[in-house]
Amino acid sequence: xxxxxxxxxxxxxxxxxxxxxxxxxxxxxxxxxxxxxxxxxxxxxxxxxxxxxxxxxxxxxxxxxxxxxxxxxxxxxxxxxxxxxxxxxxxxxxxxxxxxxxxxxxxxxxxxxxxxxxxxxxxxxxxxxxxxxxxxxxxxxxxxxxxxxxxxxxxxxxxxxxxxxxxxxxxxxxx
Amino acid sequence: xxxxxxxxxxxxxxxxxxxxxxxxxxxxxxxxxxxxxxxxxxxxxxxxxxxxxxxxxxxxxxxxxxxxxxxxxxxxxxxxxxxxxxxxxxxxxxxxxxxxxxxxxxxxxxxxxxxxxxxxxxxxxxxxxxxxxxxxxxxxxxx
Ligand code: SF4
Ligand code: SF4
Numbered sequence: 188x189x190x191x192x193x194x195x196x197x198x199x200x201x202x203x204x205x206x207x208x209x210x211x212x213x214x215x216x217x218x219x220x221x222x223x224x225x226x227x228x229x230x231x232x233x234x235x236x237x238x239x240x241x242x243x244x245x246x247x248x249x250x251x252x253x254x255x256x257x258x259x260x261x262x263x264x265x266x267x268x269x270x271x272x273x274x275x276x277x278x279x280x281x282x283x284x285x286x287x288x289x290x291x292x293x294x295x296x297x298x299x300x301x302x303x304x305x306x307x308x309x310x311x312x313x314x315x316x317x318x319x320x321x322x323x324x325x326x327x328x329x330x331x332x333x334x335x336x337x338x339x340x341x342x343x344x345x346x347x348x349x350x351x352x353x354x355x356x357x358x359x360x361x362x
Numbered sequence: 363x364x365x366x367x368x369x370x371x372x373x374x375x376x377x378x379x380x381x382x383x384x385x386x387x388x389x390x391x392x393x394x395x396x397x398x399x400x401x402x403x404x405x406x407x408x409x410x411x412x413x414x415x416x417x418x419x420x421x422x423x424x425x426x427x428x429x430x431x432x433x434x435x436x437x438x439x440x441x442x443x444x445x446x447x448x449x450x451x452x453x454x455x456x457x458x459x460x461x462x463x464x465x466x467x468x469x470x471x472x473x474x475x476x477x478x479x480x481x482x483x484x485x486x487x488x489x490x491x492x493x494x495x496x497x498x499x500x501x502x503x504x505x
Contacts, residue, residue, distance in 0.1 A: 352435050354476075354477065
């Protein structure tokens with residue numbers, strides 16, 4: 188399957204999804220498929236991709252604080268056994284007041300660490316996640332603070348430490 | 363007993379000279395050309411453009427507005443040479459010096475433009491200003 192075939196097949200199954208193809212220029216010309224699906228259809232979409240290519244390679248989930256919403260983009264490589272693979276970035280977004288997303292660990296088990304990471308750093312809630320523990324943040328890190336959030340639930344200024352420059356320390360005194 | 367396959371290599375190596383450099387008895391291994399050692403700052407050349415402050419990834423450099431120069435604390439330097447590359451007047455360069463161990467993180471050897479030097483520069487600038495004003499007054503009197 189190539190990029191155009193994938194766009195066609197996926198568009199037929201999920202007509203309301205937003206699909207676009209970007210093109211990288213030299214030195215590594217590559218076409219990338221970008222898909223935006225609403226939260227309700229997201230799990231179905233992931234299942235559909237897995238059925239299209241059972242060997243799809245799940246790479247990572249990139250989460251982002253987009254102001255009113257939280258965005259999650261799932262990167263994967265499809266049909267990599269057939270020579271040139273399809274690079275797919277499938278994303279969805281959720282409102283901040285209701286940051287629930289279905290887990291995709293039942294479809295792609297390797298999504299688990301990325302879901303845990305996005306939960307602790309951005310405050311997503313992955314429904315049905317088999318292991319919701321924190322992954323990177325220390326156990327004594329305060330609850331309800333999400334370090335990658337850009338709003339008031341992000342890191343507080345008083346949590347930021349700077350070891351200081353000797354010129355400033357001597358001028359303003361150690362803090 | 364089976365003879366280990368490495369035996370001949372081990373025995374052969376026993377009769378070779380050690381391939382080590384017994385520093386500090388000997389000189390250290392010479393540095394290659396373009397080696398990035400301790401940063402060297404030329405205060406007189408510096409025009410205070412602050413470009414180096416902007417590119418430094420490690421917070422080594424602080425701007426001193428009173429004298430329009432910069433001050434360095436190399437305890438944080440990661441030897442990336444970005445400040446050297448960006449400086450428009452070549453006031454910065456990387457030297458060959460790499461033996462920088464110290465017991466004090468604020469060691470003088472790790473600083474450029476320390477507080478007392480800043481004070482002295484300030485005094486000099488002050489004097490220059492006075493001299494200029496005096497010259498101006500003298501010129502006005504003549505007219
Ligand atoms: S070499 Fe790099 S880290 Fe060191 S002062 Fe220059 S910019 Fe900063
Ligand atoms: S880039 Fe060069 S001239 Fe500009 S402030 Fe730094 S050292 Fe001075």
